[in-house]
Amino acid sequence: MVGEELLTASSETELLRQQLLRAQRLCSVGTLASSVAHEFNNILTTIINYAKLGQRPQATEASRQDAFEKILKASQRAAAVVSSMLGFARNRASHRELTDLAELVDDVLILCEKDLAKHQVKIEKHYHGRPKAPVIRGQIEQILLNLIINARQAMPQGGHLTVDVRHNPHADMAEVRICDTGQGIAPDRLRLIFDPFYTTKEPDDEGHGGNGLGLSVCRQIIEQHQGRIRVESLAGKGSTFTLKLPKRLPDDAAA
DSSP states (O other): OHHHHHHHHHHHHHHHHHHHHHHHHHHHHHHHHHHHHHHHHHHHHHHHHHHHHHHOTTOOHHHHHHHHHHHHHHHHHHHHHHHHHHHHHHOOOOSOEEEEHHHHHHHHHHHHHHHHHHTTEEEEEEESSOOEEEEOHHHHHHHHHHHHHHHHHTOTTOEEEEEEEEEETTTTEEEEEEEEOSOOOOHHHHTTTTSTTOOOOOOOTTSOOOOSOHHHHHHHHHHHTTOEEEEEEETTTEEEEEEEEESSOGGGTTO
């Protein structure tokens, strides 16, 4: 009887955990919704304007070809944004797949580019090889998106965001680092940031504050991947979050 109750409680806990993950993922997407909508408006304007240019009676074959190429490029950008947004929002996969982490970062940045540009945040990417790790893709995307949004919110006057992907040969781990030049975190707060419901954020001009669940969820996800998340920060100087993921599952180590 006790065993059945424990099993039921465990199942309910896992169900609640999955619901929390989905809610946090959709919350992150919602934060970007305004920027994504603005980007689509710009893309549609580009397509309409070049279509009109191509329809002009005085247009040459060369100018029409250029207009078609601009329309195709804008359409491909729109398709990439839609694919990333829907893939992120719908991804409920529960099994791990060997994943190119640099490609994963690129997919997340597609969602964030316009939001970062709007807030005058410049992106730098440093990919030292293309390390792969067995991960649940949607969950690692969720961590990256959360960290990038946090970094942007820490730089209200703009700044630099650096994303570094590399392989650590000494520990056979893949690493992703998210570095910002923002406000940083005071030492007395740094040890608390992964605690549930703890947040350092105040509501911004768009009404986005913090609920304290983001980093707590990130740590849960990374620990379930047998990885680690580390933070280094100096008040007024910025923060660096490092994700470390094993390149092989523990069961494969002996194979």
